[in-house]
């Protein structure tokens with residue numbers, strides 16, 4: 001049997017690339033530059049498996065660019081950059097890499113929460129600019145996390161992992177909004193309060209952390225109205241997808257002081273960062289680092305590889321999304 005032809009659209013960790021190359025007829029994107037829509041569309045006719053990442057837009061035009069690809073094995077858990085309906089219509093399977101990046105992403109949510117609450121970005125900028133005049137009781141005063149309410153919007157794997165860190169590590173109270181209450185043992189462990197109504201959660205939370213998937217259903221979920229419902233002096237943390245937040249409304253709320261701060265790892269049109277935020281001191285801006293530790297990035301690659309291997313063996317793929 002000839003080996004499957006596999007294309008990875010960006011560089012993956014070396015250990016995963018080596019294993020992919022051993023098992024498949026692998027084409028790497030050696031330069032690690034984003035591929036154009038035309039190149040991606042052409043790849044649909046040249047390979048058996050396409051392995052994109054969040055930085056590729058696998059829209060209907062790309063998907064309809066050729067008929068050879070039968071599996072899109074995404075490197076990452078989120079798949080709002082892939083037109084799932086178009087893939088389904090062509091009988092193309094789509095897989096993702098759930099579970100393996102839960103802890104890393106929750107770690108970044110806490111990083112953002114602490115950085116925003118303790119004004120760490122402002123402090124670092126001040127120090128590097130040579131503008132620090134020394135310790136004083138009123139310098140860069142932030143907010144404590146202990147006893148504050150963390151409101152998770154979405155309470156799946158990453159939301160729960162974030163809440164665990166916040167509750168057990170920092171003494172925060174946990175509240176969440178979702179479609180349904182979480183498993184009773186998780187609710188008891190975290191003493192978590194369920195809000196079936198988003199606005200009710202937003203009114204109660206001192207820190208709102210977003211953990212819903214991106215895409216049509218959640219586009220602009222945190223719009224001007226939702227932001228107005230947030231407590232005065234509260235914080236917004238986003239490690240999910242940029243499209244969930246209206247960034248103009250967020251910038252207005254940060255400028256007016258309605259929100260004390262925000263911590264963002266994701267943006268609607270990456271790598272562009274909404275201009276309105278760049279000049280604000282009270283927002284922490286990270287470049288989509290949620291899953292960026294060595295262990296996690298290897299695990300994500302191995303998870304994608306397991307999906308490809310199952311497909312190659314004619315078995316059910318472990319992580320189907322379509």
Ligand code: DGY
Pocket residue numbers: 054075076077078079101290291292
């Ligand atoms: C994902 O997996 O969806 C992340 O956003 C990329 O780390």
